[in-house]
Amino acid sequence: MASPVPAIRRLSDGTLAALPAGVAVPAYDRASTSIGIVHFGPGAFHRAHQAVYIDDLLAGDPDWAICAVSLHSAGVRDALRPQDGLYTLALLGERERLRVVGSIREVLCAPQEREAVLARLADPGVRLVTLTITEKGYCLSADGVDLAHPDIAADLASPRTPGSAIGWLVEGLRLRRGRGVAPYTVLSCDNLADNGGRLRRAVLQYARQLDAGLAGWIEAEVAFPRSMVDSITPASDDALRERVSARLGVDDAWPVQREPYTQWVVEDDFRNGRPPLERAGVVLSADIAGYDRAKLRLLNAPHSTLAYLGSLLELDTVAEAMREPCLAAFVERLMREDIVPSLPTLDGFDPEAYVEAILERFRNPAIRHLLAQIAWDGSQKLPVRLLGTIAEALDAGRPIARLCVPVAGWMCFVRRQATRGIALVDPLADALARLGRACSGDPVRDVEAFLRLDSVFGALSGEPRFVHALRAAYARLGDALPGAVAAALADEGGVQ
Template identity: 75%
Template structure:
């Protein structure tokens, strides 16, 4: 079978969407570090939407260590297929990536591209681990950071490359680029800025001062479920294209990109491609945590107790789907200090549609990981706000109680918990068996999760009632608790 590339692009079937611009007339204006599946399914697609009107924003994709993306897409002239998973599979060929580099093998090419005056934006999707942080600060003892401080002209880390490129531009009197983190990391731009300044300060205080005054690090928020590429996707894509694509990507149709309007150089017209430009990234993050992540956790624990495997399966249970929708509209949305222009009802509608997407196989067991870390920011903050406002918290307590029942069930069945507090949580079942009040009290003694709310009698009583309402936590008992909590589809 032939390979997807510029030569085969024109021969693709008419149903395949392809770049709506002449790729030869585009110019690289963005360097993206971490050109994995999420970037290629998300940010690169937004840029692809803009290149017909503004050809100066094509992308150079940089992988720090692995050459896999370069080697897969290089023979394809950077082209790859995006598969949208929503009913019928729809395919689109993305042409926004014009160059692919592996920093480990081509460090000078990466530095030269960062120093190119045409590059005015550097973006990153490197996961939290890639920022080499310790708490909220840069980990100067991290092997890559220690190496880069000693040899800043030959960096190994993403921070090292970002700062090395800025140093080259400063030395050549070239305007700096904006550095935009696209990772789901709280205050991502602020943390990246502080890390870059701390790193530069370690070997060149003058450079650090220049970065502090001249370089912008806007915050952002991104959202779209992007399952990993597998051979089944490659086969489906090849069957429709009539040629092979070594590394297609797939995601749900929904995508969100909120960007702080804080740039030190020119920027693409992101808003024309569906992104939101806002000065309240924290507000959008807050809304996502409460209206998306909290219901996800509710589905994970309640659905797992009911023997359900995936989010889409859970949403096919009327009592559970109705409960989650009522939770979102009646209990969570009123606690939001919504950003300007944000519509909680429309956002809720979109989330519920995403949850129901049968083509996204999102496992409840995976969402259930790390509950002791997730619940405080996803649900307990909403409960605290509701208590201050004098609003009911009964429904909000049911997912928390379901987590407690889930923890005890896993321990009783000898199933390992994926949680930083796994040993402590597993031990709770042995000390509180058969006594609901004692079980709730034991969980509330976890100060890292529940203090100071554990001293609020209203919360303790509502949580104990929710725990008892779940009975023996069998599917039937959970269904009855959902029905009693108003789990109907008509909200």
């Protein structure tokens, strides 16, 4: 008679105590916590980011555990419910570290468990609703909500059975108002400029379609703080699952992974209490836009610089690019000498420490961040990542020669891809391909052709100082082959 196949042991409250000593586990009694947060969109980023911050503060304030709600798929619920909401976070560095996160106490799938979701939203113990649903999930228009969006139209026709995030938020608030329960604060954690303001406008517009009195109550009583989040979170894959389960000695159906660095900045605008976020390292600030600008200029602009110049050097990843001495030195000088002076003073923000942290992130060999992917959509990214800084530097009388090098690098990248017949990923792909094929390497003619892209360069195309500096940078890159690019980057005298 064959021996029975042993049951697979899963990560759970019952197996926590048996985990290896090197694995960090919740530093509190999970059973003593209560749910104070409903989160819509418990994908990898939320579980690697906000849920970890909450995990850090539950030992001192157990009233803020999370009910995680998926708006569409049951995958997260089906993976985590048998694990009592537990999952593993792998921190990717020189040496991978594992941590079991316990802040999610309940996992629901909204289409299949509507009453349970509504009960949580109406629960007086829930005082905060957070979201990571990507920009697309908000169904936004330019100044509110897209009333013609199929999900919004369906919710307006049947508001008691919502499907969209906006519909769920408003229905939960309607229930609380009707029962005399104080509203929850609504906190968007998506990378969306003015995320709280835009979500507030969308919620109010939607609510006005249903009930002017409810909309007035929301406008007067509900807070929608802005926020900024940052941490590179690669997708979970089978290799991660196998690696984590082998180290744990039990199976984890859906671990997540991220770089060690993480940042969360939140506007301190809460109406019905809030978690002690500052105890977990969250920065509370009234100037979210300032932090957004710092991230855009000190993280995203150097990323684009590495993408275009690193690609011309025939490199594949950010970490590889940072091992190229001439490129690493160039990027560091660009950040410290050209970008930092463009930033406003922010309370609690140390630009030099931020630069050091970003450079360390760029060098992390465990994060395989492809330059080719960062190079996508250059026509949309360059205006906000680099050209705004250049315009401000011109107005302030600061030098722009070094800032023009990555812009010229983008032009050379476009030229190279077009002549090699490699498709560009860009909204202007067809126009850029034609432009790139027509380039001859002449700095006057080629730069003049690129500057005709009004949607990219705008008024800068008519600024003589910019045109001169851009031509000079383009000329220094020459044939844009690795030798010429390396020489241009090493020529510090040429980029002063």
